[in-house]
Amino acid sequence: MATREGNEQSVLHRVPPLLTDLYQFTMAYAYWRARRHNEPAVFELFFRDNPFGGGFSLFAGLSDCLLFLQNFTFSDDDVEYLRSVLPADTDAAFFTYLKELDCSAVCVSAVPEGSVVFARVPLLEVSGPLAVVQLLETSLLCLVNYASLVCSNAARFRLAAGPRRRLMEMGLRRAQGPDGGLTASRYSYIGGFDLTSNALAGRQFGIPVAGTMAHSYVTSFSSLEEVWPQTLVPCGGAGPIDFICLVKGWLGRVCQLLGSKPNLIREGELAAFLSYAIAYPQNFLPVIDSYSVSRSGLLCFCSVALGLDELQYRPLGVRLDSGDLCRQSLEVRRVFKECSKHFSVPQFESLLIVGTNSISEQSLSELNKKDNEIDVVGVGTHLVTCTRQPSLGCVYKLIEVRGRPRMKFSEDLEKSTLPGRKSVYRLLDTDAHPLMDLVCLSEEPAPKAGVALNCFPLGLDKTVQSITPAHVASLRLEVFSRGKITFPLNSASESRERAQISLQSLHPHHRRLQEPHNYTVALSERLHSLVSDITIGNGKGSNFLLSN
Amino acid sequence: MATREGNEQSVLHRVPPLLTDLYQFTMAYAYWRARRHNEPAVFELFFRDNPFGGGFSLFAGLSDCLLFLQNFTFSDDDVEYLRSVLPADTDAAFFTYLKELDCSAVCVSAVPEGSVVFARVPLLEVSGPLAVVQLLETSLLCLVNYASLVCSNAARFRLAAGPRRRLMEMGLRRAQGPDGGLTASRYSYIGGFDLTSNALAGRQFGIPVAGTMAHSYVTSFSSLEEVWPQTLVPCGGAGPIDFICLVKGWLGRVCQLLGSKPNLIREGELAAFLSYAIAYPQNFLPVIDSYSVSRSGLLCFCSVALGLDELQYRPLGVRLDSGDLCRQSLEVRRVFKECSKHFSVPQFESLLIVGTNSISEQSLSELNKKDNEIDVVGVGTHLVTCTRQPSLGCVYKLIEVRGRPRMKFSEDLEKSTLPGRKSVYRLLDTDAHPLMDLVCLSEEPAPKAGVALNCFPLGLDKTVQSITPAHVASLRLEVFSRGKITFPLNSASESRERAQISLQSLHPHHRRLQEPHNYTVALSERLHSLVSDITIGNGKGSNFLLSN
CATH class of the missing domain: 3.20.140.10 (nicotinate phosphoribosyltransferase)
Structure with a gap:
């Protein structure tokens, strides 16, 4: 009777009775x-x-x-x-x-x-x-x-977000030390969040965990030469395909469709996306604002995602982490729809858009009133520190x-x-x-x-x-x-x-x-x-x- | 080289590497x-x-x-x-x-x-x-x-308080869980606090600890019959003295000196102070606002403290935990000085006055500009949660x-x-x-x-x-x-x-x-x-x- 379900544990293994005034x-x-x-x-x-x-x-x-x-x-x-x-x-x-x-x-x-x-x-x-x-x-x-x-x-974040949008807690780095972070993850989940970024909280409390990449992953790449392996085996069989070559082809078509200049695309960003997609072809959800969303990140994403789609994989979506999330999400969705229609890829319309830029209860409420296409919201500081x-x-x-x-x-x-x-x-x-x-x-x-x-x-x-x-x-x-x-x-x-x-x-x-x-x-x-x-x-x- | 001095330990015994995103x-x-x-x-x-x-x-x-x-x-x-x-x-x-x-x-x-x-x-x-x-x-x-x-x-609290006033951290109950509280105690001390209420932080980090009583101690008493033992042995020898009787005598004299009505004094408060003084004659520092500072708490304190003094003990002071701390501290100091003079007890003038009522950096700065007699300030919520x-x-x-x-x-x-x-x-x-x-x-x-x-x-x-x-x-x-x-x-x-x-x-x-x-x-x-x-x-x- 006295144990939590599964392998849940107390926040601290044991709170010492000396922890008192x-x-x-x-x-x-x-x-x-x-x-x-x-x-x-x-x-x-x-x-x-x-x-x-x-x-x-x-x-x-x-x-x-x-x-x-x-x-x-x-x-x-x-x-x-x-x-x-x-x-x-x-x-x-x-x-x-x-x-x-x-x-x-x-x-x-x-x-x-x-x-x-x-x-x-x-x-x-x-x-x-x-x-x-x-x-x-x-x-x-x-x-x-x-x-x-x-x-x-x-x-309150749950109520502000409305029932449809998924909420992810990602406040560990801003909490009051290690156990502040664990406590935050556990009780944010109980309050209505769906996911946490905190791996230990996932293990201790059975909370679903999520996360793909940070900007450092993107900026660690500078050239396509760093992509290895350069091939990807299509989902469900056949021999390895030269994935870089395949994606370069898509990049040309995407740029043409959107009227974008290929010479403003960051080679390192494309390399990072390629590399991640090759490592995790079923879990492709990159952060696309390391340089410029519209001039580089979004174009790289669409090309890699279309390449994955051609090999029968299902890309997941994108993460936006700076700037005006609503405006950018509309632009991103517009591009997804255009690609979907033009390249006949129906599922491209409904790719996930994750937004994670200093979200507060108020900005979440405002988000609900403005046009936007954000499906998942990640909240850190304002959730765990309870700023208000x-x-x-x-x-x-x-x-x-x-x-x-x-x-x-x-x-x-x-x-x-x-x-x-x-x-x-x-x-x-x-x-x-x-x-x-x-x-x-x-x-x-x-x-x-x-x-x-x-x-x-x-x-x-x-x-x-x-x-x-x-x-x-x-x-x-x-x-x-x-x-x-x-x-x-x-x-x-x-x-x-x-x-x-x-x-x-x-x-x-x-x-x-x-x-x-x-x-x-x-x-x-x-x-x-x-x-x-x-x-x-x-x-x-x-x-x-x-x-x- | 890799161990802290004394028996200091890390905030958590070991931060698990899974505690990450x-x-x-x-x-x-x-x-x-x-x-x-x-x-x-x-x-x-x-x-x-x-x-x-x-x-x-x-x-x-x-x-x-x-x-x-x-x-x-x-x-x-x-x-x-x-x-x-x-x-x-x-x-x-x-x-x-x-x-x-x-x-x-x-x-x-x-x-x-x-x-x-x-x-x-x-x-x-x-x-x-x-x-x-x-x-x-x-x-x-x-x-x-x-x-x-x-x-x-x-x-910042240290700078706001000025160099003379002592600062005590007491935020454990408002921190982000057990380890949030420990972290707060350790790093508040490093930032310039003098004391903590947190016993575990005292033990782990060698921070001086302090604290005497809460209101619950005072309100747990209702009658002088609960005081036991009723006697106290004078400091440095002699036989036990009926301390209740001694203090009752002082109470009469204090009330007469200050023109106060003995029938507004709470019997439970007097019993609590007597009992604490008998347990800790060298460490008498009660909280005096459980009922009314001027009509009961302060009078009880002075009587018990004068009783202790008569038996050659040195009472420490009082704590104020509600209301206008500045105004009350002036009143308290005035009474201390009057007792000191009237009863020829020089050390009564410089008894400690501790203030602990939702102190913020701003209220501490304001305190410095207003007349007051507060020697030690206890800070909890605004310190550990960094409200601002x-x-x-x-x-x-x-x-x-x-x-x-x-x-x-x-x-x-x-x-x-x-x-x-x-x-x-x-x-x-x-x-x-x-x-x-x-x-x-x-x-x-x-x-x-x-x-x-x-x-x-x-x-x-x-x-x-x-x-x-x-x-x-x-x-x-x-x-x-x-x-x-x-x-x-x-x-x-x-x-x-x-x-x-x-x-x-x-x-x-x-x-x-x-x-x-x-x-x-x-x-x-x-x-x-x-x-x-x-x-x-x-x-x-x-x-x-x-x-x-």
Whole structure:
């Protein structure tokens, strides 16, 4: 139950439990010293605003969290390091305690990976001994924050691209180091991308990989003398054909058809294409802008591709990596169609055009409004770095200790937390579109389909609202109990499927990228009362000090 | 020679060579198929614009690159995966070739880690067999790009903070996964931060770690009954004292002095501070904004700290994590001074005030202009995600094959590359401030101090400029030769020292954060001629195809 499908692995083989903030250890010690370390406590993880100015987010990173919890133990070396950095007056018995620590008393309920989620809704509830669940904070945040952010970003690119266009992630070189790149590839795929350039991500997560050549391949050639072998055996038999000679013939015809000057064609570019086509006659998709698309790259491509076609191979298409992609793609398609018609090669019309020039969500949206012929879009920097908002801001807050609800107030009102252990329900309308997420205290009965209830939408202060859901779904499931993963770890493709289904269920006015309607997250009447009680100091929170 | 000082380790234990784009393998195969894989080739790595609208950058990531190169070999599993994803017509002998591949024929020259560098200057030159140096592209970019970006960002925070204020990195929870967080901690330190919250980074890189408590620690307490033990032994002997009783006494006096109402103090907050002080009497630095700084947190702190002082302990200070940090720090310092004077506790005046509320470079600069009393600043999100520009955009370009210079043209003029193997010199003025970086062809003699030379500043097209350097320094060193690291791997603190010296050498008008003067990067006359020759098609680049 605890392994991912196929040979999927965690992003890092094992996230070390020392990968956390030092203050988790100083706090753990202070709990331990006060004999409070085993008090039952509950934390919850949520974010405060949907990213990218949007109306929704996708939850991701859960599988990595569960694997982290399952493997959570300190090595002797870890403990020795902690001994060296904690204050010298730390009781030595604390380090013995650390060495024996694990997550066997921890339980987690969570929204399944790939679900559409909203700001302020607790996505993960972690309960267990106070010191242990405190120690988990930073690592869990680290595993959820970026995963959910890049997954949500990918979903927005997917929506911006429309369903037809294929999307390829190619951000490894711009990510935060090796594992930043792996995380980006995994969660971009879950968010709706189709392909990655990252070979290790392909192997670890089963994501389809793609890629053919960079400009360096093209510019490494300078002369036709570098092409070797110079022959190609036609698909399905016969003897080798002098491919250079064949393609030179096509080049003449293509130039004549298009009225182009053969003397502006780069010999090195033609050599590179010839050489690649001879190596991979079934996978010919060169980058055609190393010198000039219209004067050299496109002419070389058409000649080589027509040569391949004559030998019964199927060329795939071209990649554009600079300049005005829309304009160039129209020009390229026009030439493909002209060749198709003139040389009677029907499949030439529908050759792939791949575009990969600093694509952002905005440029992808604009692309959708302009005439263009781009079939596959490659996205790197803006996807993996989430340029528009590079952090999600998930937080992990204490909500209950020894059965008593806890709450943090703050000079910044929005940094306050919601006290007490909760259940979260998604209320749906008659068309099964989500209407509202309702956050209740866990001891409350679940809302019932068809029965009206009162609630307090967040952000509207004391406005009570009545709502009658047509359907009710519980958002969170138990995923980890007493040291064991109790929910099947989803493969990347399973989570990807859930993400698309979950996004499709959203009402279009919540899903749209620009100026979405605000999705309502509301508190039950009882939770709302608890917040009010604690805020005015009469509840079960931290009482005021009435006497000295 | 090849190990870092102390027990420092690479960011990932080993960066797998499969962590690269698939097209590196398809190109490698095409080179191999054309028998070109062993042709001597040279790539160089550079970025096109200084980040954050600034005038400089810091180069970082070199040690990780060198360790990656030293360990570069494919496992049988890697090769089997590649066999499964490369086209079915790939020659099986290619996979045998891959299994035997390593960097034993690769040489690298590089700018030392931590050096101030500028846009368009080649920072790393990688030479070796064409297919091998091609395969290295994505991994090297991944290791340099973010490291240099976050290091440069940290340097800007350092400059914005001024020399006095201490800076602490605390971005783990907002970084791109576990290794993004580790990378951020290492390179923020090199860029000029003093401390990290990241325990694993502390252990792996020897960075000083810090941290005391989060709000959850405070809100986990609700009553003085939770404080245990309730006694504290005075520093340097004597019997245990009832610390709660002692502090309650101080609380009364503090409230009287400040005219505060004891009945607005949160009992849980006082209990949390008492408990932490009893656990760590030498390290008392609580977060004081869980409820209200002025009505509860500050009063609790002063009482507990005065209690500690009475028992001969030295409290450290407070942390503010929300609201207007400047205003609050002034209020806090005023109270410290009043207590210091009234209770005759001199060291109370200079207690530390730590501020940690979404600090950006801009808010840090503004902080410097406003009255405030913040001694230590903690920075997370804006540091590690580099909000203002989350990617550096390093590229890796082919510049020579078989001794012949290579150049990429482009529809975007700025995406063109500089051909040929180069030397890079930093020309200094009489005060040893850098004046200009001069990029020459490697076969040219080095510029001489005191001798005028002509050059072509980049970005000014054909304007020739004459310059007479007072001093000349070569920027790059040989760091890797035939499979071996030939330059001592620097520890984080060595690179950090170089960064500060290198930054200090810059003229203030190049170093300043806003509207810096443009630092000149120029081409030698010979390099400029080569570019012109190749651009007009008469040079040693890709000739035009003159005959079909």
